[in-house]
Amino acid sequence: MVMLATAQTLKVAGLTNRRSIIMASLLSIFFTKAKLEEMLKASSEKGLDVTISVNDEANKYRQNVSATIAQSKEQRESKTPKVYLGNGGVFWTDGKISLAPKKDQEQHSGAPGADEIGDLPF
Numbered sequence: 001m002v003m004l005a006t007a008q009t010l011k012v013a014g015l016t017n018r019r020s021i022i023m024a025s026l027l028s029i030f031f032t033k034a035k036l037e038e039m040l041k042a043s044s045e046k047g048l049d050v051t052i053s054v055n056d057e058a059n060k061y062r063q064n065v066s067a068t069i070a071q072s073k074e075q076r077e078s079k080t081p082k083v084y085l086g087n088g089g090v091f092w093t094d095g096k097i098s099l100a101p102k103k104d105q106e107q108h109s110g111a112p113g114a115d116e117i118g119d120l121p122f
Contacts, residue, residue, distance in 0.1 A: 024096045027054070027065045029088035039085060042069060054090060054097075063087045 029052070031039070039048055049070035058064040069083040 023094075024098070025054075025090055025093040027052070027088060027090050029065055029067050029086045031067070031086040035085050038083075039069075042083070050085065058089065061087070063089050065089050 039050075042048055051068050051070045053066050053068070055064045055066075065088040067085040067087075069085065071080060071082065
């Protein structure tokens with residue numbers, strides 16, 4: 001199940017008055033029950049770091065989004081195989097996807113950062 005922040009859910013939650021939400025794309029990813037159980041086993045006390053990738057072209061199943069367990073720099077350099085969790089697709093986009101600011105950089109004004117949306121109820 002993927003939770004999406006729509007204008008209606010934000011309004012119901014009373015969040016539209018506190019900040020403006022800017023969305024460039026909406027994605028849908030399907031996780032099987034078995035993969036959800038695998039994710040729970042692989043998670044730490046705090047959670048599980050997941051990498052979401054969006055490809056320019058869809059596969060034969062019309063999917064262009066995939067989710068994998070995030071890898072460390074060492075794992076990537078040693079070519080450790082990725083653990084795939086689920087696939088899906090982009091179902092809406094305005095064509096403008098920008099990079100999120102790195103932790104050591106100041107956040108751009110106007111784009112909500114993790115600190116600004118961390119109190120969302122979903």
